[in-house]
Amino acid sequence: PSDNGGGGGRSGALAPEPVAAEEVQKIDVNPPKGTRDFPPEEMRLRNWLFRNFREVSGLFGFEEVDFPVLESEALFVRKAGEEIRDQLYCFEDRGNRRVALRPELTPSLARLVIQKGKSLSLPVKWFAVGQCWRYERMTRGRRREHYQWNMDIIGVPEVTAEAELISSIVTFFKRIGITASDVGFKVSSRKVLQEVLSRNSIREELFGKVCIIIDKIEKIPLDDIKKELKSVGVSTEAVEQLLQVLSIKSLTELEEIVGDAGESVAELKQLFSLADKFGYSEWIQFDASIVRGLAYYTGIVFEGFDREGKLRAICGGGRYDRLLSTFGGDDIPACGFGFGDAVVVELLKEKGLLPELSLQVDNIVCALDHDLQGAAATVASILRDKGQSVDLVLENKPLKWVFKRAARINADRLILVGSSEWQRGMVGVKILSTGEQREIKLDELE
Numbered sequence: 001p002s003d004n005g006g007g008g009g010r011s012g013a014l015a016p017e018p019v020a021a022e023e024v025q026k027i028d029v030n031p032p033k034g035t036r037d038f039p040p041e042e043m044r045l046r047n048w049l050f051r052n053f054r055e056v057s058g059l060f061g062f063e064e065v066d067f068p069v070l071e072s073e074a075l076f077v078r079k080a081g082e083e084i085r086d087q088l089y090c091f092e093d094r095g096n097r098r099v100a101l102r103p104e105l106t107p108s109l110a111r112l113v114i115q116k117g118k119s120l121s122l123p124v125k126w127f128a129v130g131q132c133w134r135y136e137r138m139t140r141g142r143r144r145e146h147y148q149w150n151m152d153i154i155g156v157p158e159v160t161a162e163a164e165l166i167s168s169i170v171t172f173f174k175r176i177g178i179t180a181s182d183v184g185f186k187v188s189s190r191k192v193l194q195e196v197l198s199r200n201s202i203r204e205e206l207f208g209k210v211c212i213i214i215d216k217i218e219k220i221p222l223d224d225i226k227k228e229l230k231s232v233g234v235s236t237e238a239v240e241q242l243l244q245v246l247s248i249k250s251l252t253e254l255e256e257i258v259g260d261a262g263e264s265v266a267e268l269k270q271l272f273s274l275a276d277k278f279g280y281s282e283w284i285q286f287d288a289s290i291v292r293g294l295a296y297y298t299g300i301v302f303e304g305f306d307r308e309g310k311l312r313a314i315c316g317g318g319r320y321d322r323l324l325s326t327f328g329g330d331d332i333p334a335c336g337f338g339f340g341d342a343v344v345v346e347l348l349k350e351k352g353l354l355p356e357l358s359l360q361v362d363n364i365v366c367a368l369d370h371d372l373q374g375a376a377a378t379v380a381s382i383l384r385d386k387g388q389s390v391d392l393v394l395e396n397k398p399l400k401w402v403f404k405r406a407a408r409i410n411a412d413r414l415i416l417v418g419s420s421e422w423q424r425g426m427v428g429v430k431i432l433s434t435g436e437q438r439e440i441k442l443d444e445l446e
């Protein structure tokens, strides 16, 4: 129903002819299962969140990119047993092509980098904010879509890239009022696992699968983890060593167990040293159990968590040095992260940090009688040409209705177009916060 301050329905218009019964096709007004509408209030919060994503990305000198929501299924058909693959929202289109709604943004980014090839000067620093999809049996009633903020650095092999990415997320958290007391980052490196596997002469191509199994360590019983590892060919000895390294609690202990021959310890030490220089040491901690659930990570991995332990991971990312070459591109190092739009809102609610965002306009303009509607339109255009927002009253409404609407839309000023004033080239202006009212010449309106 329209915003009717007085009686319900349409005042003054003739009631329309009833639609013949057979024409009505009553629809479900709710969005499809697992998806969300964004009515104005929710959209204001989303725009506020995305504005912060974009402004932080800009602070770090990243350029915005985007890709189709619909991608070739081939981009996501990794055979490492990932949940993201099991829940792929894929189908055959009318051209018999296998396509999918993207479940993440990184493969699309990799595809575009390869497509652009030599025309890109490295390093590439790109960010995107895009809707991602999964098709999960609604048994768990979880969402099927969310928006993800991604930042990726392509072409930098050093951990300065990971340190920069974590710094960007810390910057974002601080902007929205989240502190190191609310949130931290667990940081590890898959190179630790890789060193254990290679010592036990386990084939390189098993690496992704092993990581995906280990990522489930807090979701399924330990015995099932061991069974799954053995089922993909990991020896009992190697399983025990893997589980041992996952329980390491410090870099010192890690160095004792894996030695400093491999890169993993050195890289992690450098990351923590850079964190100190960036000024976010209090935000990060080493945690060997962090593996992340995407098969293509090859080095440092990290995830943002709420220190009260009430929420799922807020964000996550890491190094993926092999992804571009597996897509047929050059062997270019890369790292990035994904940051969903849902958990962070739950966190803000928990912390009482949701911003006050309401509709606000500079002016509401109203003709005091019907034949001045054109004059009101002229006033609205003059103000809008000056960059002032105007809610123009589009029908002949009683003043009581106008004041009620002015309050609801938080208008600063009420501009009244009355015949006697208009004859003298004037309009009435009322400052709604103070009640102060005066006449202003049209050409002095600002």
Ligand SMILES: OCc1cccc(Br)n1
Pocket: 103, 104, 132, 133, 134, 143, 144, 145, 146, 340
């Ligand atoms: O983070 C996994 C994921 C991917 C796509 C859509 C949704 Br909701 N969640």
